[in-house]
Amino acid sequence: MALITVISIIYKLNNFLTLPALFLNIQNLYYGVIIHLKKIKNNMSPLRRFYLIFKTFPFIALTIFYFQLYAQQNGEISGIITSRETGEPLIGVNIIIEGTTLGASTDLDGKYLIRRIPPGTYSLRISGVGYATKIITDVSINGKPVELNISMTEETFKLQEVVVTAEMINSTESALLAQRKRSIYISDLISAEQIKRTPDATSSDALRRVTGLTIVDNKFVFIRGINDRYNGTSLDGAPVASTSVGKKSFSFDMIPSNLLENSLVIKSATPDLPGDFSGGLVQLNTLDFPQKKVVKFNFSSSYNTNTTNNNILLSRVGKYDIIGFDDGTRKFPGKTDPIENAILAPNTWAPRNIKAPFNLSFSLSAGNRIDIGEENESTNQFGYVTALTYRNSYQKNPKIIDDWQVGRYNWGNKYENSILWGLLANLSYKFSGRNKISFKNNFDQSAEDEVTRYNSFDYGNSQEKIYTTINWTQRSIYTGQLSGEHEFTKLGGLSVQWRSSLSTSKREDPDRKEVTYYRNLDEPNEPFVAAVNKRSWAIMNERTISYDIDFEFPLSIAKLKFGGRALKNYSNYNIRYFNVIPDYLGGISDSLTTLLLEYIYSNENYGRGKFLFHETSKASDTYTGRNALSAGYLMFDIPFSLFHNKFRLVSGARVENSVQNVQIPKSKTPDSPMNVTELKNTDILPSINLTYFLNDFTNLRFAYYHSVNRPEIRELASTGFYDFVKYEIVGGNPNLKRAYIKNIDLRLETFPAIGEVFAFSIFQKYISNAIEEELIHTSTRTRTWFNSPKAINNGWEIEVRKSLGFLGEYFSNIILIGNYTRIHSSVEFENVEGNSENTIKKIKTRPLQGQSPYVINAGIFFREPYFRTTLNILYNKFGRRLETVGFLTSDIYEEPRDIIDMTLTQPLFDSFEIKFTIKNLGNRKKVLSQENRIYESTYSGRTYSIQMSYGF
Structure with a gap:
């Protein structure tokens, strides 16, 4: 019932809430917020209560913005470390910030995260068993997250340390292209970043942007001219039940696009994949392990x-x-x-x-x-x-x-x-x-x-x-x-x-x-x-x-x-x-x-x-x-x-x-x-x-x-x-x-x-x-x-x-x-x-x-x-x-x-x-x-x- 109430309120507000309400005078909001909160406690309709809360929202948002602007912020470095030869993620690689006690090791996915780094310019030492040690210089930390993806060279014989200058990758699309480059099969991807640039509301809308894909009836995916029955679908790697009575298919209009981290379309098979697709296998991957706290x-x-x-x-x-x-x-x-x-x-x-x-x-x-x-x-x-x-x-x-x-x-x-x-x-x-x-x-x-x-x-x-x-x-x-x-x-x-x-x-x-x-x-x-x-x-x-x-x-x-x-x-x-x-x-x-x-x-x-x-x-x-x-x-x-x-x-x-x-x-x-x-x-x-x-x-x-x-x-x-x-x-x-x-x-x-x-x-x-x-x-x-x-x-x-x-x-x-x-x-x-x-x-x-x-x-x-x-x-x-x-x-x-x-x-x-x-x-x-x-x-x-x- 609570969900119904919230949806009903937002639905009714839709026709009369206007953008200027977001820019009300801050001083009036400051003196009015206490009055609003007291009124909210009293018995009143859910619609009126939601409206009063909504009026205080700009004040809260501006207050958060103020403190974020003037607070001293430490930074963080995260990324994925892969093999230069195979493109595979590397497990157990050590990343040390030289001159500090800060560092981390990569996990099962080759990912690492170093937090609470004071502002400044640093050098990183990356080392792993069987790989040449790499030093990355001029890594600038200014209070914002830095994404640094690194490739390591296999140490077939004793190599000197490899010194390079930091190359920061801040695009999810770029990360996905790097993933595609090192994949073992022929594939295409669409990232959450690219979906955000479109008016696409569902996964079916987003998938029609992928090479060789078309959408029929706004929900069914055809790949390279092969209709939906010849294609496979998985959600986070798991098979999904059919949603249609009349055909073998999955209705992609049922998955909202803003729940997706990315969508991968695999166009060639490997033995570890299901054997019942020919046009392609659509892997929908929902939001996963976050690197930091996020509310949106x-x-x-x-x-x-x-x-x-x-x-x-x-x-x-x-x-x-x-x-x-x-x-x-x-x-x-x-x-x-x-x-x-x-x-x-x-x-x-x-x-x-x-x-x-x-x-x-x-x-x-x-x-x-x-x-x-x-x-x-x-x-x-x-x-x-x-x-x-x-x-x-x-x-x-x-x-x-x-x-x-x-x-x-x-x-x-x-x-x-x-x-x-x-x-x-x-x-x-x-x-x-x-x-x-x-x-x-x-x-x-x-x-x-x-x-x-x-x-x-x-x-x-x-x-x-x-x-x-x-x-x-x-x-x-x-x-x-x-x-x-x-x-x-x-x-x-x-x-x-x-x-x-x-x-x-x-x-x-x-x-x-x-x-x-x-x-x-x-x-x-x-x-x-x-x-x-x-x-x-x-x-x-x-x-x-x-x-x-x-x-x-x-x-x-x-x-x-x-x-x-x-x-x-x-x-x-x-x-x-x-x-x-x-x-x-x-x-x-x-x-x-x-x-x-x-x-x-x-x-x-x-x-x-x-x-x-x-x-x-x-x-x-x-x-x-x-x-x-x-x-x-x-x-x-x-x-x-x-x-x-x-x-x-x-x-x-x-x-x-x-x-x-x-x-x-x-x-x-x-x-x-x-x-x-x-x-x-x-x-x-x-x-x-x-x-x-x-x-x-x-x-x-x-x-x-x-x-x-x-x-x-x-x-x-x-x-x-x-x-x-x-x-x-x-x-x-x-x-x-x-x-x-x-x-x-x-x-x-x-x-x-x-x-x-x-x-x-x-x-x-x-x-x-x-x-x-x-x-x-x-x-x-x-x-x-x-x-x-x-x-x-x-x-x-x-x-x-x-x-x-x-x-x-x-x-x-x-x-x-x-x-x-x-x-x-x-x-x-x-x-x-x-x-x-x-x-x-x-x-x-x-x-x-x-x-x-x-x-x-x-x-x-x-x-x-x-x-x-x-x-x-x-x-x-x-x-x-x-x-x-x-x-x-x-x-x-x-x-x-x-x-x-x-x-x-x-x-x-x-x-x-x-x-x-x-x-x-x-x-x-x-x-x-x-x-x-x-x-x-x-x-x-x-x-x-x-x-x-x-x-x-």
Whole structure:
């Protein structure tokens, strides 16, 4: 209830809190603060209490700023120490500040931290067993944190001390590029720093900036033209449960972007990674072990040109809707008598009409690192990060759907209210310098209140229709993991990593309604009559439990790594369908069937001679599924030299055994026998990753690996459910086979300066038994899955990130980024020609579903050095891609469009910041086409937002 109260207060304040309130006279605040605090103690409304507290906030902020400005501050140095030869983090390296007693040793991640350093200029001595001692001079400490990342050279014979001048790296993006340079696989990254420069609110928004990635339906990730089912997802290294009923996918719109430390997209496999991805593995990494105490608060509000202050339709509200939970308003009554169910079910058939307010979001995060033991030894440390984020947005999308091949033309609007909030609680404990235990928790809740209202000319039935659909969908996902990292020096440097994780997801579609009124086209003056209308309740639960363990042992010329995974996934799905049928046999009156939606299904209108409430659910509308996976791997990491050239070979194999089981009852009786579908596979998946170090800044990478793509439980279940939004039945295929993929990658990458990169890649994938979606036009539209015999996907991509500092010192504040991906794919399929009575099957080819022929991202980042103003302009475009595979009708394609976003950020003092953003600056519409004719067009409008941030 406290969360509901806070959200309600902020939501109501959103329309009348203004920026000038932040700059009230300090003297008035000083004398008024005592009065405010006394008033807060008295009994008053929560809204008034919050407002009074808010008025004292500038006084508190300015006071903190004053003391921070004049207080004497010590500084700190932190960073990561890595091997120059392999790029791996080094454990147990000693860092000493010469002339002082201050120092530290690196931990399991190669990280170190030295605190409470008085202002001045120092020299650092870095030494480790087997590595040449390095001395870094001219390290300036001025009260602010210094990040100093260091590479060490292996001591193959006695070397003199290496003396260098300090090179400070203060950019998280630069650190991630350094991580990418030393990685063992082909990968791309996006940092929290880069996300901050964009208007991106969710992880799906942020990921579309990555080379070769596109986002479909604002939530599903396609990598290098490979659709989401061929890609993998992990959260902090743990597998996550699926969040969608109809496909194997993860909805990236459920993870708020400000809970992320970075996102890593791995594009080539190694044996220690899961074997079920081909396009890429998206690793979302949430906020981790902090280097210092941090508290940050963000508040933003936005305006959409289509939506804000305009009338929109939403479902009838429940008291917990504001936090994404139904309060029982939409709950199924659960009675055995159908008429009793109809009477007890709330009359929520008619949507409510509201004026859309401004969108709002806020977040609060806090973290700290606590040393346990002697100061600066940093052997025992406890760290925590907690965060809360919340977003409430509204959207009105005008739509036109010209389904000309079946003779239907629709026009109208889709309205949506989206709620998304997340909680993060990550705890870590480092001890003895070589051990780390972590407990990470992430919970996200989302809800979409969606209403569509279309007018329609159904020429096939010679009718004019009015469609109204009301859908409330709520999704919950929790991912928790307990993990450990340990190094045993007495066992020859053996390191062990283990992880146990639990991921649960729940999706509920309570009380989905579809209403149709119709009249004949040749009777335009007659009233509309209610058709047979639909109501349903659905729920899906999924739970994934996994256990991982990895052993790594250094040999004389290589590293040996081996380990395994045990994973179990459980899922169940149930949906109940009901039809509301006019009782024409009982003599229902015309006056009843033509009532407005607000009144037609009132309680008194059910019964004989009125409306009947009839369940149409089948036994096959429910299923239970299980998936058991066991895997083991062996991997060698071998650095070597050949003709004075340096190489690194990472190779090995992974074995995965999978058993998938789907059970569907044959009847509705409690003890009904089951129809069982079972799919068993054992796969050996070899991989090779070879890196040639042309110089200290340039890598040439080659990768070859095998991977698989298994059907999801939902795709194997013959259960069908009706998609109200697309007007089609979605059903599985128990005859699906797993797909097998062979992948080849080649990349040349160079890092000419800190924060800069140039990369060129080519890739090719051979897919056997590719799993595709198919749309079948019969008396009803049906979407299902099938295996294509073979498919090929290939292409190339280029990435550039370059500072313009070579043009002069001032231009060093301008950074250009860009990436371009060119993709070609071909999949074989059986094309059916002719009519339903006389068909001819031919083998043809087409692109992979969801594949774009090209993807473009570009951006310019500018930072004005004096006022610290930053301006960022971002551009995104994808090529024409196959959206739906047709059967007896033509395929449907999504047409390209240019998306331009812009952000302007202005810091005020050291702790306060304002950011202005514009999304979809060109106001481009989404267009689907069929045989070069517009099938559907959707307008989303521009969105303007302002965000205020305060941190200390």
